[in-house]
Every structure is written in C-alpha cells, then in structure tokens.
Amino acid sequence: MATSPLNPTDLYDVRSLLSEEERMVQDTVARFTDERVLPIIGDCFDRGRFPTELIPEMAELGLLGSSLPVEYGCAGMNGVSYGLVCQELERGDSGLRSFASVQSSLCMYPIYAYGSEEQRRRWLPDMAAGKVIGCFGLTEPQGGSDPGSMRTHAKKDGADWILNGSKMWITNGNLAHIAIVWAQTDEGIQGFVVEKDFPGYAAQEIHKKMSLRASVTSALYFDNVRVPDANRLPNVKGLKGPLGCLTQARYGITWGPIGAAIACLAEVLDYSKSRILFKQPIAARQAVQIKLAEMARRITLAQLLSLQLGRLKDAGVMQPTQVSLAKWNNCRMAIDIAREARDILGGAGITTEHSPIRHALNLESVITYEGTETVHQLVVGRELTGINAF
Structure with missing residues (x-):
C-alpha cells in the first residue's frame, strides 16, 4: 500500500490532532503571515521598524486578546488556537508575536482577570480593535528575575495614587496608550492602568538593538504620576x-x-x-x-x-x-x-x-x-x- 510523503515540518501529523476550528485559525494566520508579513519583515528588521500598518489587520482577524470572551469584543478562542496564532506570527517574526503577546496576555488579560467590570468595558473592546495599545511594566533596570525586589512604588494620596519609579525592556512602550504598571504599595504589589497623557509619565525608545529590531522596546519613567484609584486593578495584590x-x-x-x-x-x-x-x-x-x-x-x-x-x-x-x-x-x-x-x-x-x-x-x-x-x-x-x- 502506497503512503504519501510526510510533511517535513510536521512529521507526526500533529495537525490531525487539531479541531476543525483550530485548523481554520492556523490557516488564517498562516495566510496573513505569508501574504502580509513575510514580504516586508526583513526590511523592517533592517530598518528597526515595527510594522504598525499591520495592527488593524491583526485586530480584524481577532488576534488581539483572542482567547478572551466575545462579550468584550474578543474572539473567544481556546488556548490551543491562541498558541497556533503565536506560532504562525512568530514564523514571520518574533517582534510581531511579541506585540500580540503583550497586548493579549500581559495587558488585556490582567484587565480581564484582575480589573473591575467598568475597567473591562472601558478598555477591552478598544484594545481588541487595535485602537488602544498596551504595554506591561514589570521589569526594572536593576534586574528582571527578582520582581519582588521592584523599587517602583505607589503611595495613596486621597482618592489617587502617586507613582514613582522606572521600568526597562518594555515591549510596545512608545506605541502604548496605556501601561499596566506593577508597583510596591503599603498593601503589597498592586497593578495600575497608567494612561499615556498622565503628567509625569514618559516612555523612551531603546535603540542600537541587535535583537527584536522589528519591535518597539522602551524604558518607562514615572515622576510623581497621579493615578486615580479607578485605574487600580482591584482584584489582586502581591506577586x-x-x-x-x-x-x-x-x-x-x-x-x-x-x-x-x-x-x-x-x-x-x-x-x-x-x-x-x-x-x-x-x-x-x-x-x-x-x-x-x-x-x-x-x-x-x-x-x-x-x-x-x-x-x-x-x-x-x-x-x-x-x-x-x-x-x-x-x-x-x-x-x-x-x-x-x-x-x-x-x-x-x-x-x-x-x-x-x-x-x-x-x-x-x-x-x-x-x-x-x-x-x-x-x-x-x-x-x-x-x-x-x-
């Protein structure tokens, strides 16, 4: 009995273990990568440019916050489908997958998991649509492997918080409209949604990179940034x-x-x-x-x-x-x-x-x-x- 040749990049036919919906997600993102990413990404890497023109298309395909519920404007995919999205995007370039990962898992997820219903309704639909871009402020200049030693801190001041400190190696930093910032408080580490136009908040892009050149990487600075308590993520404390x-x-x-x-x-x-x-x-x-x-x-x-x-x-x-x-x-x-x-x-x-x-x-x-x-x-x-x- 004749057998057909194996797929050299899928020798165990892992694709056959996927559901029809999962295969459809993979095919859709693979086509996007082949047609829209691969023709330009080498030049983007050479020039140190993130292809922002692809953000609306990624949003249209449901790739931002893809595994969050549809009630917030998201695609409601399962975890395997989200994984396949990441695989196909990184087949194009790690910078593009990093953008989607940060937007989805590090910014939209904490708003969904730790935020109030008002915060979910305010931010998630526009983030899923690519109208609001987020970044995630955890790593600090003195080191990233010990987040419990962070120096960024927030002090309560009436109905607000006063945020001081800095973050380093932040993907999407200079693209972001909001930053999910983690800071020490008297009640332990807490998360805050810091908006781009808050006085005292600044993002500075990091250049001279030899890696993730088709990605925006930044340092974030907080100099007495006043953050309303309504922008604090209320449902989690600590690491x-x-x-x-x-x-x-x-x-x-x-x-x-x-x-x-x-x-x-x-x-x-x-x-x-x-x-x-x-x-x-x-x-x-x-x-x-x-x-x-x-x-x-x-x-x-x-x-x-x-x-x-x-x-x-x-x-x-x-x-x-x-x-x-x-x-x-x-x-x-x-x-x-x-x-x-x-x-x-x-x-x-x-x-x-x-x-x-x-x-x-x-x-x-x-x-x-x-x-x-x-x-x-x-x-x-x-x-x-x-x-x-x-």
Whole structure:
C-alpha cells in the first residue's frame, strides 16, 4: 500500500490532532503571515521598524486578546488556537508575536482577570480593535528575575495614587496608550492602568538593538504620576498578579519559537537541494541530512509538548511548572535550529535575505525575557526536589 510523503515540518501529523476550528485559525494566520508579513519583515528588521500598518489587520482577524470572551469584543478562542496564532506570527517574526503577546496576555488579560467590570468595558473592546495599545511594566533596570525586589512604588494620596519609579525592556512602550504598571504599595504589589497623557509619565525608545529590531522596546519613567484609584486593578495584590500574567504570556511563547524553527527548517531544506557543492546538492551529504533530521526531531517534540500543554490549559489544569518546562525546551530548540540553519546557508546566512540569522538574533531575546532559561530550569528543579534554589 502506497503512503504519501510526510510533511517535513510536521512529521507526526500533529495537525490531525487539531479541531476543525483550530485548523481554520492556523490557516488564517498562516495566510496573513505569508501574504502580509513575510514580504516586508526583513526590511523592517533592517530598518528597526515595527510594522504598525499591520495592527488593524491583526485586530480584524481577532488576534488581539483572542482567547478572551466575545462579550468584550474578543474572539473567544481556546488556548490551543491562541498558541497556533503565536506560532504562525512568530514564523514571520518574533517582534510581531511579541506585540500580540503583550497586548493579549500581559495587558488585556490582567484587565480581564484582575480589573473591575467598568475597567473591562472601558478598555477591552478598544484594545481588541487595535485602537488602544498596551504595554506591561514589570521589569526594572536593576534586574528582571527578582520582581519582588521592584523599587517602583505607589503611595495613596486621597482618592489617587502617586507613582514613582522606572521600568526597562518594555515591549510596545512608545506605541502604548496605556501601561499596566506593577508597583510596591503599603498593601503589597498592586497593578495600575497608567494612561499615556498622565503628567509625569514618559516612555523612551531603546535603540542600537541587535535583537527584536522589528519591535518597539522602551524604558518607562514615572515622576510623581497621579493615578486615580479607578485605574487600580482591584482584584489582586502581591506577586500573584504579575506572575499570573506571565504564565499566560509564557504559554504563548512555548508555541511561538516553533514557528521560527519551522521557518528556518523550511528555508534550509529548499536551499540544501539547490546549493551545488562538489557536483552534488549539499542535501546529499550525510552531515547536512543529520542536521536536518535533528531539526525535524526537535520541532516534532516541541509541537507535541505545546499541544499537550494547550490541552491542559483548555481543561483548566495547566500548572506554571509545565509552562516553564515548555518555554525552556522550545526556546532552546528554536535558537539551536536557527543557528544550525544559518550554518547550512554558509556565507549567505549572515544576511537578512534569509530568515535564520534574523530568527537567531530575535530568539536571543525570547530565550531571555519572561524568565531566562536558568530561571525555568530552577522552577522545574524546585518542582522535582521541593527545594527552592533561587
């Protein structure tokens, strides 16, 4: 009985495990990436420009706050569909996926999960429509792996709060109309919706980046910013708030690098068949085939890992340690594949005419932000031993 060839970027036919709706979401975002992102993203990376012209199209497709309820203007997708959105966007570029992750998981999610009904009605529909862009202020200049030591603070002053401090490495900072800012208070860490036009609030874009160049990264400054109590997220106190947001965003990050790795493998597969060396395509060489097979193996494992994580999320039983394991594994997988793909391309691989060098540089940020590889290793180690080694 004849068998059809396997899909080289889906050797285990993981797609067959998706529902019809999940496949439709993946196909829709894949088409958007192919038609609207890939033709321009290399130039955007070269110029250090985020393609803001794509924001209305992403909103129209329901990609902003995609897993939040439809009553707030969102698409109401399940967790696996949100993961597939992240995968297909990052197949284009990590910067585009980072934009969607921050808007959805780090800004819209805390308003939905920790905000009042008035705050949900005020912000979420316009954020889903791409009319209001958000950023997430947690990391500070002195370090990001210990958020409990943050120095940004808010003091109660009548019906308002006075906010002072700074945040660093903030995606979307100079694009944002609002910032979800976490600050120390006398009652513990609390979250505030800081509006762009509040006096004393400033965002400064960070330049000279060699990673996430097609993304806006900023520092935020708060100099006696007066924030109404109506802009405080009332339903959470302590690190539980920002860490809950990070779990949502890290979940999407477990899927995103799979897209980057698939882009690299697909490109070098084609290249290896057309690049002739010593009178043969380099695809005929054992060394190249072993590298390609290793890429396919690691992508397959990552696909299965994230799909099961998504099923756990949709069943309501996903644990943060499981997210850490997948974030650690899949980011390491993708950055290793991007580097190998660059090597197979030879000298041509150092230009952004090919995607692997761009993905490799972007993944240096992805493997670092929202928990470094070491942090996630220690999270898993703590789960295994019951001992905190931080």
